[in-house]
Amino acid sequence: xxxxxxxxxxxxxxxxxxxxxxxxxxxxxxxxxxxxxxxxxxxxxxxxxxxxxxxxxxxxxxxxxxxxxxxxxxxxxxxxxxxxxxxxxxxxxxxxxxxxxxxxxxxxxxxxxxxxxxxxxxxxxxxxxxxxxxxxxxxxxxxxxxxxxxxxxxxxxxxxxxxxxxxxxxxxxxxxxxxxxxxxxxxxxxxxxxxxxxxxxxxxxxxxxxxxxxxxxxxxxxxxxxxxxxxxxxxxxxxxxxxxxxxxxxxxxxxxxxxxxxxxxxxxxxxxxxxxxxxxx
Amino acid sequence: xxxxxxxxxxxxxxxxxxxxxxxxxxxxxxxxxxxxxxxxxxxxxxxxxxxxxxxxxxxxxxxxxxxxxxxxxxxxxxxxxxxxxxxxxxxxxxxxxxxxxxxxxxxxxxxxxxxxxxxxxxxxxxxxxxxxxxxxxxxxxxxxxxxxxxxxxxxxxxxxxxxxxxxxxxxxxxxxxxxxxxxxxxxxxxxxxxxxxxxxxxxxxxxxxxxxxxxxxxxxxxxxxxxxxxxxxxxxxxxxxxxxxxxxxxxxxxxxxxxxxxxxxxxxxxxxxxxxxxxxxxxxxxxxxxxxxxxxx
Numbered sequence: 001x002x003x004x005x006x007x008x009x010x011x012x013x014x015x016x017x018x019x020x021x022x023x024x025x026x027x028x029x030x031x032x033x034x035x036x037x038x039x040x041x042x043x044x045x046x047x048x049x050x051x052x053x054x055x056x057x058x059x060x061x062x063x064x065x066x067x068x069x070x071x072x073x074x075x076x077x078x079x080x081x082x083x084x085x086x087x088x089x090x091x092x093x094x095x096x097x098x099x100x101x102x103x104x105x106x107x108x109x110x111x112x113x114x115x116x117x118x119x120x121x122x123x124x125x126x127x128x129x130x131x132x133x134x135x136x137x138x139x140x141x142x143x144x145x146x147x148x149x150x151x152x153x154x155x156x157x158x159x160x161x162x163x164x165x166x167x168x169x170x171x172x173x174x175x176x177x178x179x180x181x182x183x184x185x186x187x188x189x190x191x192x193x194x195x196x197x198x199x200x201x202x203x204x205x206x207x208x209x210x211x212x213x214x215x216x217x218x219x220x221x222x223x224x225x226x227x228x229x230x231x232x233x234x235x236x237x238x239x240x241x242x243x244x245x246x247x248x249x250x251x252x253x254x255x256x257x258x259x260x261x262x263x264x265x266x267x268x269x270x271x272x273x274x275x276x277x278x279x280x281x
Numbered sequence: 282x283x284x285x286x287x288x289x290x291x292x293x294x295x296x297x298x299x300x301x302x303x304x305x306x307x308x309x310x311x312x313x314x315x316x317x318x319x320x321x322x323x324x325x326x327x328x329x330x331x332x333x334x335x336x337x338x339x340x341x342x343x344x345x346x347x348x349x350x351x352x353x354x355x356x357x358x359x360x361x362x363x364x365x366x367x368x369x370x371x372x373x374x375x376x377x378x379x380x381x382x383x384x385x386x387x388x389x390x391x392x393x394x395x396x397x398x399x400x401x402x403x404x405x406x407x408x409x410x411x412x413x414x415x416x417x418x419x420x421x422x423x424x425x426x427x428x429x430x431x432x433x434x435x436x437x438x439x440x441x442x443x444x445x446x447x448x449x450x451x452x453x454x455x456x457x458x459x460x461x462x463x464x465x466x467x468x469x470x471x472x473x474x475x476x477x478x479x480x481x482x483x484x485x486x487x488x489x490x491x492x493x494x495x496x497x498x499x500x501x502x503x504x505x506x507x508x509x510x511x512x513x514x515x516x517x518x519x520x521x522x523x524x525x526x527x528x529x530x531x532x533x534x535x536x537x538x539x540x541x542x543x544x545x546x547x548x549x550x551x552x553x554x555x556x557x558x559x560x561x562x563x564x565x566x567x568x569x570x571x572x573x574x575x576x577x578x
Contacts, residue, residue, distance in 0.1 A: 002356045006386040014372075105370030109427075112334050112364035113387035114356045262337040265327070265368055 003115025007123025015131040023135040027142030033077045034146030060206035070154045075229025087198045094174035095191035097124045099181035162231040168243035169226045173198045175250035182257040287312040287466035293342035302328040304490035317481030318470040325490045326470040363428035367439035371412045377423050378408035384427045397430040417444040438469040454480050474568045505566035509540045514557040
């Protein structure tokens with residue numbers, strides 16, 4: 001694992017801007033949602049209004065009928081779609097961890113230094129996992145500072161724990177993006193493919209709550225094991241660790257592929273599509 | 282394994298899909314030598330160098346770098362090697378110093394920073410400038426500094442003076458000779474014949490993925506066809522010169538003549554002694570001309 005720590009430090013430094021940008025955005029959003037919790041509770045007729053919304057819309061935003069409870073509020077305004085938004089960072093950053101540098105041509109020189117491929121891979125992966133965690137932690141801090149001043153009746157630790165499933169889910173889709181980047185022609189394509197799967201899974205989760213026929217498919221997807229606002233009450237550690245383990249498993253396959261591959265000098269790869277020619281004679 | 286050899290490559294084969302880049306490269310480079318590696322574009326120079334560092338994996342064949350197998354111990358090889366890629370890319374948002382500090386980090390911070398600064402000063406490289414604001418030549422200087430700063434036992438340099446002005450090229454040659462004097466082996470690829478002539482002790486020519494020749498640089502130049510321009514004090518009959526073996530008169534007018542000479546210059550120079558020569562100039566053959574001579578035979 002030679003070079004792991006050096007790569008970890010360097011990659012984390014490269015993520016600085018994204019951590020600040022995404023983290024502050026999430027913190028401000030958390031601050032706002034935490035701050036207006038009491039105001040939302042006092043809106044008259046809100047429940048009736050929500051009840052009039054079509055089921056197809058409600059299906060994608062958690063338990064909107066339970067807005068008066070911290071769990072329902074947190075589900076609706078945070079865990080229902082924040083993973084989708086932070087997922088943009090997650091899949092694009094993970095897809096570019098190695099393939100991005102390879103396309104820019106900088107990986108060639110980095111790997112000519114006394115750093116093992118394993119050290120490089122896991123150093124960068126660890127930095128990515130930490131960067132994602134720090135972004136979510138900043139989001140947590142934004143919400144947490146409002147706790148003493150609102151009737152959002154949740155402690156600091158349960159709120160912190162409720163962010164963990166989001167981290168596990170993002171890690172899993174990040175690992176998927178990294179794996180895709182090992183065999184798809186470009187980091188961009190890997191980010192698009194894994195991001196597409198993230199969105200598809202989000203939509204499937206919503207549709208499956210409307211259509212029972214979709215439930216068997218939904219049951220084997222990551223979102224089935226993603227605990228949204230419910231984690232405020234009691235986190236299902238088996239689901240959390242399940243997502244983490246699957247994410248690590250995907251990263252492990254990506255690592256194996258990275259061990260065996262030739263490092264490109266630069267540029268994107270291309271698909272090898274053979275032109276079909278009519279048989280002669 | 283011969284201990285005096287820095288590199289031993291035998292029967293190295295590497296393909297990219299249907300394209301066979303290396304078709305059985307055999308090469309030995311003695312330790313402490315400055316060794317030139319020449320070949321036309323696409324001949325396999327970069328592929329060979331990248332196999333030495335385990336950046337790409339050969340299909341078959343064996344490599345020993347400083348008595349180590351790069352596939353079995355890539356980190357060991359890289360610990361003792363400095364590398365300058367042919368297409369150098371550096372992280373554009375870093376300053377030159379920050380980039381070098383990162384490379385130093387990858388070597389476990391064992392770099393002598395005073396020595397690194399000396400190298401940068403000699404190349405007139407401002408370490409505070411951001412990589413994205415550096416010219417191609419200045420980026421190349423960063424590449425040269427990072428390759429040399431660890432005082433490695435082996436330098437693998439792919440076109441080391443690409444983009445540098447003649448003054449800086451000479452400074453890099455001096456640095457390479459100093460590295461050699463302190464015991465390092467320098468293995469470099471080049472397209473510039475004067476560069477090869479100036480610093481290389483031996484030269485390998487790779488063509489179509491195979492080593493075509495391993496010779497001394499002077500021998501290469503001797504092999505090639507050169508042009509000799511002669512100005513006579515008065516009009517003379519030069520038909521006799523045209524009959525010298527290996528010499529062809531290609532142009533003659535107004536007391537000037539141009540000859541094409543294959544092989545050594547000695548017969549032409551001796552024959553010239555009988556003529557009233559006022560000036561004589563020899564055009565150095567380009568690498569392409571040398572290849573043409575070699576491969577057309």
